[in-house]
Amino acid sequence: MFAVDYTSGSGFLHTKIGDVDFYCINDGDGSMPNALFPDASRDILQKFAPSGKSPSSFSAFVVKKGTQTILFDTGNGNQLLTNLKTAGIKTDEISAVVLTHSHGDHVGGLFSGDKQNFPNASVWITEKEVPYWKNAGNSALLAKTVDAYGELKIITTDEKTPVVIPEVVAIDVAGHTPGHTAFLVSSGNDKVVIAGDLLHGAAIQFPNPEISCRYDNNPKQAAESRQMLLARAANENWIFTASHIPFPGFGKIEKAEKGFKFVQQTNLK
Ligand SMILES: [Zn+2]
Structure with missing residues (x-):
């Protein structure tokens, strides 16, 4: 159980992490079919995803402190803008867009057509991710991003160098992409980790x-x-959230007999 209050409207969750405002913003829902997990045995799929798919969502996150409003990822840009508005966050108050990686369902919301969605933001990413973004088929979007948002700001993943504000540091979780990054937000006694695409099928991959x-x-x-990251979250009592946990995926990680268990904060609907 967490001692955090929250309000949840349609498509967003708000809570306080110490004196930082933290939001999960839903960009849409979906599901991940079992075919996406070719290494899972038939027994595992039958046990954890008997319907043939794992429920999932596309989420972005906002951290607000003083004059800084940081958006972590942008989803595909489906329901993001609507749900930011519902949460009371204006697109022109976003001062930084910090990216976990460069896949379309994380960078797609930077623009609506040719319109720059966050006119006052800089865009942050790791150095290792830039060549991947350039070569992985959406180099046009990268060029368009630099054109509109200015030169990319480079994130350091030494877990000491602040990312935009002192309360945020970056953790290297490469593998999903070469520069895939998680972000740890710490304030007061609370810590929450934004784990990006650490997992896609929550039902299958937590256990x-x-x-x-x-x-x-x-x-x-x-x-x-x-x-590594799930073990750290469990050992260090971090609140855990990630882009594709069914919305609002905001909870704790417990070690299970095998693997881990995601325990949604009990007072969330
Ligand atoms: Zn993704």
Whole structure:
């Protein structure tokens, strides 16, 4: 159980992490079919995803402190703008867009057509992710992003260098993509980790973190990063959230007999 209050409207969750405002913003819902997990045995799929798919969502996150409003990822840009508005966050108050990685369902909301969605924001990413973004088929979007938002700001993943504000540091969780990054937000006694695409099928991968997804660029490295971050979240009592946990995926990680268990904060609907 967490001692945090929250309000949840349609498509957003708001809570306080120490004196920082924290939001999960829903960009849409979906599901991940079992075919995305070729390394999962038939027994595992039958046990954890008997319907043939795992429920999922596309989420972005906002951290607000003083004059800084940081948006972590932008979803596909489906319901993001509507749900930011419902949460009372204006697009022109976003001062930084911090990216976990460069896949379309995380960078797609930077623009609506040719319109720059966050006119006062800089865009932050790791150095390792830039060549991947350039080569992975959406180099046009990268060029368009630099054109509109200015030169990319480079994130350091030494877990000491602040990312935009002192309360945020970056953790290297490479594997899903070469520069895939998680972000740890710490304030007061609370810590929450934004884990990006550490997992896609929550139902399958929390209990079986060794199983990677077809979307993982380097499946072996992705599995190592997954096990490392889930173990740290469990050991260090972090609140855990990630882009594709069914919305609002905001809870704690417990070690299970095998793998881990995601315990949604009990007072969330
Ligand atoms: Zn994704």
